[in-house]
Amino acid sequence: MAKYDRFLWREKTTLIALAAAASSFIAGLMLPVNPQGSDPEILLSPTEKMGHHTPEKSGIDILALKAQRDEAFVKVFSRLEQEAQDRRLMVSVPTQFQGKTFQEVTLSSKEKVIALTFDDGPWPKSTLEVLEILKKNNIKATFFMVGKNVKNFPHLARQVSLDGHAIGNHTWSHLYHRFNETGASSEIDRTSDMIYQTTGIKTTLFRPPGGHLKNGLAAYAHKKNYAVVMWSSDSRDYSRPSVPLFIKHALTGITPGGIVLMHDGGGNRDHTVRALPQLITEYKKRGYRFVTVPELMEMQDKEVKLAAAAKSASPKAQSAAPKTQPAAPKTE
Ligand SMILES: [Zn+2]
Incomplete structure (x- = not known):
């Protein structure tokens, strides 16, 4: 029974660790860059962090846990990226x-x-x-x-x-x-x-x-x-x-x-x-x-493309084509 409990505990700590990793990212408190100095390793000892009883030998496979955590991080990154795309914040420069x-x-x-x-x-x-x-x-x-x-x-x-x-x-x-x-x-x-x-x-x-x-x-x-x-x-x-x-x-x-x-x-x-x-x-x-x-940038790009399309459709339209060059930089 005690052995079974320990097994459950192990599963639970793994889940807690992954959830903590994911939620830290979601909150924007990315662990590797957290100014409060959070160490990713802290995630590997959630029992201590949460004040629970820590088994003398937790038996946690650190490497496997790290791999799982990395996987969770990748998922969070791709979600963040998708969100940014959804909000049209990832417009590529024309x-x-x-x-x-x-x-x-x-x-x-x-x-x-x-x-x-x-x-x-x-x-x-x-x-x-x-x-x-x-x-x-x-x-x-x-x-x-x-x-x-x-x-x-x-x-x-x-x-x-x-x-x-x-x-x-x-x-x-x-x-x-x-x-x-x-x-x-x-x-x-x-x-x-x-x-x-x-x-x-x-x-x-x-x-x-x-x-x-x-x-x-x-x-x-x-x-x-x-x-x-x-x-x-x-x-x-x-x-x-x-x-x-x-x-x-x-x-x-x-x-x-x-x-x-x-x-x-x-x-x-x-x-x-x-x-x-x-x-x-x-x-x-x-x-x-x-x-x-x-x-x-998109607005100017659209105008340029429309003008180019008009120009190729009708050579006569050339003289009526809008000015399409980007503003010249002051320097460089
Ligand atoms: Zn500045």
Whole structure:
């Protein structure tokens, strides 16, 4: 009887371990990157963790358990990825934007769309405050995340994705110095891996810290076919301006297809949070609606394809074809 009990106990601990592993992922608290320092091995001793009686010799096959756990992790990853696809967050970058830098997109329709972007997060308090404002206004935005912040605040990164926003890569450590290829790979690849492991999103967007395009990072991103996303309007919120000044900056130079730079992380972002609702109202007053950066790219791509189709269908249509080239980058 005692032997049978022990067998049951063994099965139970295995299940508990797998359930704990899976739920940690689902909650975005991915164990290998949990800032609280959770060790995956802790999962292998759930009895201690849960305060249950531990048999003197548990008889747990650690290797088999690890294999089962890995399998559970893979399942969770593919579910996260599927979820991200379902929310249309995995839009691949159209060919014309791959390996290119742009500040805005060119829409021949002149449709009044604009992309709000938030850099340097995820960040305690301000990321959730920004998410709340966006949700109230039914707006989807684009967040360029810093890898180490995703590692430190995985639940916030996951919330951004759950709310349906697009996510881009903003390097691992947000440094401005020059990078060789190995250094750039570490900054960019590690961040994309972390974003994927945390949210299920394989990002193809990159924004260089400080907008520096000549220090090796953008060159590496181009090589890897990322779309390097700059901006056409800068709120200059890093200087913590008053609400009227913030709005003045953010409205300057705004055009259909424009991209607005703001920050939800990297420091105190109270000013951004305070000004954002009013800024949204101002854009709306001017007739703008809000889309993500991938949606902007898709819109231009669609126009280009329609124009190409029209051109091949009728040579006469050529002169009426819209301007189809992506906005020329300021630098590089
Ligand atoms: Zn930044």
